[in-house]
Amino acid sequence: MLSQRLKKLHPYVPGEQPDDREYIKLNANENAYPPHKSVTEAVCQSASMHSERLALYPDPDANMLRKSIADFLNSTGGVLERAEINPDGECSPAPQDKIPFTVTPQMIFCGNGSDEVLSFLFYTFFDSDRPLIMPEHTYSFYPVYCGFYDIPLKKIPLKKDWSLDMDAMCAAAAENKSAVIFANPNAPTGMALTREQVREALKSFPQDRAFVVDEAYCDFGGESCIPLLKEFKNLVIVRTFSKSLSFAGMRLGYVVAAPELIDAMLTVKNSFNHFPVDFITQRAGIASCGAAGYYARTARLIAQERESFSGFLKERGWLVLDSRTNFVFAKKNGVEGKYIYESAKREGILIRHFDTPGIEDFVRITIGTPEQMLLLRSALENI
Ligand SMILES: *Cc1c(COP(=O)(O)O)cnc(C)c1O
Secondary structure, eight states: OOOGGGOOOOOOOOOOOOSSSSSSOSSSSSOOSSSOHHHHHHHHEEHHHHHHHGSSSOOOOOOOHHHHHHHHHHTTTTOOGEEEETTTSSSEGGGGGSSSSSOOOGGGESSSSSHHHHHHHHHOOTTTHHHHOSSSSOOOHHHHHHHTTOOEEEOOOOOTTTTTHHHHHHHHHHHHHHHHEEESSOOOOOOOOOOHHHHHHTTSTTTSSOOEEEETTTGGGGSSSSHHHHHHTEEEEESSOOOOOOOSTTTOOOOOHHHHHHHHHHHHHHHTOOOOOOOHHHHHHHHHHHHHHHHHHHHHHHHHHHHHHHHHHTTTTEEOOOOOEEEEEEETTSOOHHHHHHHHHHHHEEEEEEOOTTTTTEEEEEEEOHHHHHHHHHHHHHH
């Protein structure tokens, strides 16, 4: 009765989501801070003042939201942590992040979380006749979609310092005429390539194959590749509201790419689900984009806490990879990652441990509020 296809599925396992609120959750890279009050207001008002709209289908292509996202990117440069906050609460990009052209709504594709956006993207750009290139350790949903769409994959080991081996990835892509996907900053390492490093890679990359960069964490201090879109028509950038915009419970992700590529993605979306972004989420997303100043402040708070917590671990002999995200990836010599995870859990704090060979000694810790991190510090003090 069950399909042959089903056998190829190996579902992604997210960080634990306990029903009770007993645990401090530092295991799924959710934002430690709540959404801006204009976002909660947008949710409430959409349901009360515009309740008649709930009976109608939403705008299938989320055009007002796409306009807001384009404005948000133009005013932050795609890195909230460094964005300048003007006296009126609006943002302007830090000089190094300024995008040398205007991002337009036609360059944006929205979906129900970037996981769904990635699904449409895999269908749009990757074929079954050649391997998709990706780093050995990266977002573990990518191999899941390879199984889903029957796309072979080739994993390229990280360098000794845990950074991405772009030379090896480009060589493998050239050899197989393949597309590539990776996260920058990468997960679960947290380490980032500079825009210049990505530009170098793009130069030696097949022009007719998609080069996909997942910028889920870029807002916390990476360098966005959006400025490279003018130069490279095969560049596809994936971003999400889940992390830096405190929106994981509402589901909103997007792609930034050349309009022709966005049109191709719309074709895929309209062959699967016309309305992936509901009316309330569109309204809440627009409100989030309007509160960039608030999210720039929370991104700064998280980055500061990340640096201070990394220092705390290093002083105690941990290896802490250089993170540009809202989490740290760290290990302590002679202590199993699983033991660290269990010790924190006993103290009521959930962090993430992966059984994956090569990284099983590490734990991935989401940066919480200073209060939460203080509790974690005392839980880890004795390890
Ligand atoms: C969290 C995450 C996503 C998924 O984000 P959603 O928008 O919540 O689906 C995508 N890519 C990476 C690298 C992530 O860490």
